[in-house]
Amino acid sequence: MVESKKMKILAYSVMIVLSVICVVPFLLMISASVTSETSLLVQGYSFWPKEISFGAYEYLFADGVTILRAYGITILVTFIGTSVSLVLTTLLAYSISRKNLPGRNVIAFLVFFAMLFNGGIVPSYIMWNNFFHIKNTLFALIVPNYLVFGFYVIMMRTYFTSNIPEEVLESTRIDGAGEFTILVKMVVPMAVPILATVGMMQAITYWNEWQNGLYYVSDSKLYTIQLILNKMISNADAIKTIATNVSMELPSVSIRMAVAVLGALPIMCIFPFFQKYYVKGITIGAVKG
Amino acid sequence: MTRKRKYNWRRCLPFYLMALPALIYIFINNYIPMFGIVIAFKNYKVTKGIFGSDWCGLDNFQFLFRSPDAFNITKNTILYNFAFIVIGTVCAIFVAILLNAVKSKVSRNIFQTLILLPYLVSIIVVSYVVYAFLSPANGFINTNLLGGLGKAPVSWYEEAKYWPFILVFVNVWKSFGYNSIIYVATIAGFDNSMYEAAAVDGATTWQQIKRITMPCLKPTIITLTLMSVGRVFFSDFGLFYQVTMNSGALIDATGTIDTYVYRGLMERGNIGMSAAAGFYQSLVGFVLILAANGITRKLSKDNALF
Numbered sequence A: 001m002v003e004s005k006k007m008k009i010l011a012y013s014v015m016i017v018l019s020v021i022c023v024v025p026f027l028l029m030i031s032a033s034v035t036s037e038t039s040l041l042v043q044g045y046s047f048w049p050k051e052i053s054f055g056a057y058e059y060l061f062a063d064g065v066t067i068l069r070a071y072g073i074t075i076l077v078t079f080i081g082t083s084v085s086l087v088l089t090t091l092l093a094y095s096i097s098r099k100n101l102p103g104r105n106v107i108a109f110l111v112f113f114a115m116l117f118n119g120g121i122v123p124s125y126i127m128w129n130n131f132f133h134i135k136n137t138l139f140a141l142i143v144p145n146y147l148v149f150g151f152y153v154i155m156m157r158t159y160f161t162s163n164i165p166e167e168v169l170e171s172t173r174i175d176g177a178g179e180f181t182i183l184v185k186m187v188v189p190m191a192v193p194i195l196a197t198v199g200m201m202q203a204i205t206y207w208n209e210w211q212n213g214l215y216y217v218s219d220s221k222l223y224t225i226q227l228i229l230n231k232m233i234s235n236a237d238a239i240k241t242i243a244t245n246v247s248m249e250l251p252s253v254s255i256r257m258a259v260a261v262l263g264a265l266p267i268m269c270i271f272p273f274f275q276k277y278y279v280k281g282i283t284i285g286a287v288k289g
Numbered sequence B: 001m002t003r004k005r006k007y008n009w010r011r012c013l014p015f016y017l018m019a020l021p022a023l024i025y026i027f028i029n030n031y032i033p034m035f036g037i038v039i040a041f042k043n044y045k046v047t048k049g050i051f052g053s054d055w056c057g058l059d060n061f062q063f064l065f066r067s068p069d070a071f072n073i074t075k076n077t078i079l080y081n082f083a084f085i086v087i088g089t090v091c092a093i094f095v096a097i098l099l100n101a102v103k104s105k106v107s108r109n110i111f112q113t114l115i116l117l118p119y120l121v122s123i124i125v126v127s128y129v130v131y132a133f134l135s136p137a138n139g140f141i142n143t144n145l146l147g148g149l150g151k152a153p154v155s156w157y158e159e160a161k162y163w164p165f166i167l168v169f170v171n172v173w174k175s176f177g178y179n180s181i182i183y184v185a186t187i188a189g190f191d192n193s194m195y196e197a198a199a200v201d202g203a204t205t206w207q208q209i210k211r212i213t214m215p216c217l218k219p220t221i222i223t224l225t226l227m228s229v230g231r232v233f234f235s236d237f238g239l240f241y242q243v244t245m246n247s248g249a250l251i252d253a254t255g256t257i258d259t260y261v262y263r264g265l266m267e268r269g270n271i272g273m274s275a276a277a278g279f280y281q282s283l284v285g286f287v288l289i290l291a292a293n294g295i296t297r298k299l300s301k302d303n304a305l306f
Helices: A005-033 A037-043 A055-062 A066-097 A104-116 A121-131 A138-142 A150-163 A166-174 A179-190 A192-208 A211-216 A225-232 A238-242 A254-286 B002-041 B059-066 B068-101 B105-120 B123-134 B140-148 B160-188 B192-200 B205-229 B237-241 B248-254 B257-267 B271-299
Strands: none
Touching: A005 A254, A005 B068, A005 B105, A005 B123, A005 B160, A055 A066, A055 A254, A066 A104, A066 A138, A066 A150, A066 A179, A066 A192, A066 A225, A066 B002, A104 A150, A104 B002, A104 B271, A121 A211, A121 B002, A121 B257, A121 B271, A138 A211, A150 A192, A150 A254, A166 A179, A179 A192, A179 B002, A192 A254, A211 A225, A225 A238, A225 A254, A225 B123, A254 B105, A254 B123, A254 B160, B002 B059, B002 B271, B059 B068, B059 B271, B068 B105, B068 B160, B068 B205, B068 B248, B068 B257, B068 B271, B105 B160, B123 B140, B123 B160, B123 B237, B160 B205, B160 B237, B160 B248, B192 B205, B205 B271, B237 B257, B257 B271
């Protein structure tokens, strides 16, 4: 667009205002988490801590296990979930991207139909619970719902068909390389951008995951950060049963905000470095597969 | 002939092996539960399992549709979605046009990162942020804003009338950055010579937006809107469950099909009605997606999903 000066000024000022609106609520959360209990009880949550205190964080880290274990489980779930998901998605997407594979359209249809129609949560809850006995295992946080998204399969297939020419692969085939070798040695290096994008999106999904936990996890040893938040939402005292052996008095007003900060901060700190891939991924995804 | 086929089969085998793990997963995760929807027509007993339980015909549906809940959750789900679609789309386009007017790449990236932050954190964190504002005893609005103005505090989580606005605001706040990305990319792809020619002829910025940007965006707007319309029967469970803190006083104003199914299954133990509501959502939702895609196909074949 050919902008007038007025338009430029307008664009910058509105974007600054919108950015502030997006960030400021988080500042309230952070500020409240480092305010002393007494000051919060009198003045409520405010944007500037009147009396700084790290009591809430001290409480959370007092027994040295609770929060660290929750972080550990969150990181483990994110790592395993993202890796397994990337492997499964890549394998499926690559196989149906090969033009001369009989039945590839049938497979693609099966993937696609699963995106449009689902049996709903009731049957799948009963299946995971009663047939697979997934309750209170690490699998419960990783396996149901998230491992293979049809959307990412189709997005990746599109990338493979348009970016990896069959001729290059054909020449390697003549040299006698097996299909798995070709995939690992040739295709994967060429597909780094799409792998980074899907990996990033899946990592965010797993980091933020709480619905599987809501349905399948009641053992507090398996709580991720998000699940601790979920337990505390209606009752801040819930942390007492999760963090046992802490003799301090519970700073019940600030503790909520402190846990929320711990759940949000890692993603907010890491994201700016990967923003490019994320934005690109959404743009690719918008183009029909 | 047979020889050639054998050769082909051997060549294709590795690809089928590659597809197999993910297909098994999709079969278990997506297809088996599809057969499980028969549970909506059964009097489910845990001891007898899905297929062993007795048929009860349409009893579950009768209970569901005779209760006032069915109408209410359908209405809420659809109305909230329409508000999200209309307001969300307008905001996304507005932001996309402004972002494209920011020419410095660094500033644009900073803006884009900042407006994406609310989308990246989990909905639970968002509900804590909302709670920091609305908590009756300590929330910023009651203590600092209303208190400062000398007004009486409001018990936000008990007053249903505010929640349609709160939820629409929270949803738009959380997702406008994400929704604008596709429009930003689309606008960035427009041929700049159109704008240059218009500028030479003396078109103002507003005229350029109205006569060039908007008409060129029309196909994208139509496609994305139709895709969202296809999903009006599904709601963001986290938004309606977590952000309202599952408060009983708000259920009439904020209950959707998804929260109803959850509460039936996990809180009230009413699996039959829950399954009936889930079946109703899957079926109508599926029909709506097909219809939306059909319309998109009629309008422009390239933009249809299938």
